[in-house]
């Protein structure tokens with residue numbers, strides 16, 4: 095099953111490689127991993143999307159907690175949460191296609207953030223499925239480039255993760 | 258006080274009460290060696306290969322319970338040390354490793370003797386640090402000792418660039434340290450402990466399976482008391498040997514791949530299993546599917562949550578320090594008059610007695626060939642069971658574990674998790690330094706001993722009168738055994754050709770060498786060796802090259818599927 099893990103870790107050189115190394119050394123899957131410092135510059139917040147059986151998830155959580163740089167680990171699947179990902183898509187946009195692309199972007203609440211004679215670059219945020227659906231709605235021959243950040247997750251309401 | 262990074266490093270060791278540091282110098286650690294030279298509280302032992310520095314420091318820790326400390330230079334110094342670091346990591350041994358690094362400005366430029374030490378060692382340390390500013394050094398050293406020795410112990414590496422060891426700053430050693438990201442659990446969950454005690458008291462076929470965690474957690478005394486109070490059988494893993502007295506009638510021997518018939522069968526047929534500081538290793542329980550028994554309940558005490566329910570699902574998981582948890586269990590047992598059903602317990606012991614009747618440790622004696630088991634048994638008698646025994650890896654290691662009866666913890670020092678050939682001799686040095694008046698013997702094989710043989714020179718320099726018991730079967734015996742049993746007798750590259758004359762070799766290092774070729778001479782040679790209290794003696798026993806270790810559970814099979822002897826092949 096797909097799980098979203100949210101981690102607080104010391105904002106120190108090497109902390110990211112400890113987490114990444116753990117996943118590769120123990121053969122756990124990573125679908126995506128995002129990390130950046132928080133409002134407290136000594137801490138980083140990481141979101142890892144992974145999948146595994148209940149047993150594997152239990153081991154992943156325990157092994158992450160064991161890393162000395164890791165302060166907290168939450169499995170967001172254990173409660174109500176939000177998941178957002180940012181995607182940038184560069185499309186070939188010429189002639190009649192320009193209007194068509196714009197319309198599709200509007201439907202998905204995407205924004206065109208860069209324009210040339212031949213291209214549009216669209217910014218879109220949302221849960222993974224929404225981004226996938228948008229890509230499916232586009233003409234694949236017209237897609238020049240895509241880049242996705244991987245998911246960031248946060249608990250809903252008063253489910254708060256801090257030290 | 259203003260001190261250089263090098264001086265701070267040594268002062269930190271002093272503050273931690275470090276007696277010995279095992280190491281080897283080189284460019285990146287020259288300032289640290291200079292600081293060592295100018296003081297006389299921390300004593301440095303110059304090994305002949307960095308791997309040996311690590312093993313010696315590791316064994317010092319295994320023998321004393323205090324962290325071992327090693328010092329190596331950058332580049333090849335570190336890469337040579339990696340085997341030793343990984344060895345300590347796999348067996349959860351507290352150690353602080355200090356490595357030199359190229360100057361901060363040179364890092365990343367493929368500088369001379371530069372390797373990514375933090376990267377290379379990351380998967381085999383509990384934690385590591387690269388110290389980029391001399392101002393952070395003292396606190397980092399404090400953290401290193403704290404992390405290495407608390408919770409589940411393990412090696413911690415501190416990488417110190419050369420310029421950091423040279424720069425000067427105010428030295429202040431923190432008395433205490435707190436880390437928001439590291440808070441090992443100590444006390445177990447009271448409700449679960451209560452449940453565990455109740456489950457044990459209601460058991461009809463109880464079994465206690467105790468491992469290295471009991472030794473690491475200094476809890477042998479509490480384990481022994483609880484097991485005796487309840488009158489239940491107890492087995493030990495290879496790493497747990499000595500945590501329960503081997504000569505006690507309630508001890509059923511080691512379990513696992515080369516464990517006793519009775520221990521392995523009792524593991525399988527018990528109805529309540531108490532696992533203490535043991536991690537259900539594949540060499541211990543074999544195939545997990547076969548290990549599963551419907552209805553058997555498992556209580557697991559371990560300080561590391563990730564050891565629990567890793568390979569085997571347990572019913573009562575207790576995260577905590579063994580010492581604390583066993584003490585609490587004992588208190589609860591003392592509070593209640595309830596004891597195990599005496600009739601059921603008697604029947605269970607009767608069953609175990611039957612299994613013991615198979616005499617799985619029996620071996621064919623011989624007047625002409627030296628049986629390795631016989632050498633270990635005789636060693637046990639000659640040393641009155643009171644020696645510190647180190648070992649290498651192979652058949653000799655298993656015979657040492659099976660035939661030397663350890664009644665106390667920290668007397669049996671071996672590499673279980675990584676299985677590192679070359680561990681034995683440097684380990685003996687570390688133990689002998691820690692306990693100069695103790696008899697220390699290294700049980701080894703002609704192949705393993707050659708992996709760190711250069712340390713005979715270190716033994717000479719520091720007058721470390723260890724005794725080497727070489728069970729020389731002219732084979733990579735453990736490999737040959739697997740080839741015989743699992744690969745159709747095809748002995749691919751397992752014959753040790755062109756062996757040196759170990760007697761002359763020992764003599765050339767300034768030691769005594771004795772070759773023993775007849776069973777009748779075994780005891781005499783051992784007595785002669787141990788009479789030479791001040792000397793290193795290399796005893797080269799020419800043993801039966803065809804002997805195999807039994808019982809044996811083939812890799813991937815279940816614990817009850819044991820081969821008991823040559824007749825089962």
Ligand SMILES: Cc1cc2nc3c(=O)[nH]c(=O)nc-3n(C[C@H](O)[C@H](O)[C@H](O)COP(=O)(O)OP(=O)(O)OC[C@H]3O[C@@H](n4cnc5c(N)ncnc54)[C@H](O)[C@@H]3O)c2cc1C
Pocket residue numbers: 347348349408409410467468469470471473474475493494495496497511512513514515516533534535536537538540541558559560561564577578579580650651654655672673674675676677735
């Ligand atoms: C050739 C060869 C053959 C082998 N055959 C066998 C065999 O037949 N039988 C056998 O048993 N082994 C055998 N081994 C060894 C095996 O590979 C493992 O190293 C060993 O079984 C592990 O022992 P353990 O379970 O006691 O765990 P250890 O590695 O000693 O781990 C200790 C456990 O205790 C926990 N712990 C540490 N401190 C504390 C504390 N204070 N409180 C609570 N918990 C704590 C740790 O978290 C860990 O889970 C063999 C090895 C070799 C090289």
Ligand SMILES: Cc1ncc(C[n+]2csc(CCOP(=O)(O)OP(=O)(O)O)c2C)c(N)n1
Pocket residue numbers: 649650651652653654676677678679701702703704705706728730732733734735736
């Ligand atoms: C460094 C290392 N390399 C290889 C092995 C694999 N191995 C395990 S036992 C063994 C043979 C050991 O031979 P010896 O020391 O003579 O002991 P014996 O089994 O003959 O008693 C080998 C090669 C190992 N454990 N360690």
Ligand SMILES: [Mg+2]
Pocket residue numbers: 651702703704728729730731732733734
């Ligand atoms: Mg051999």
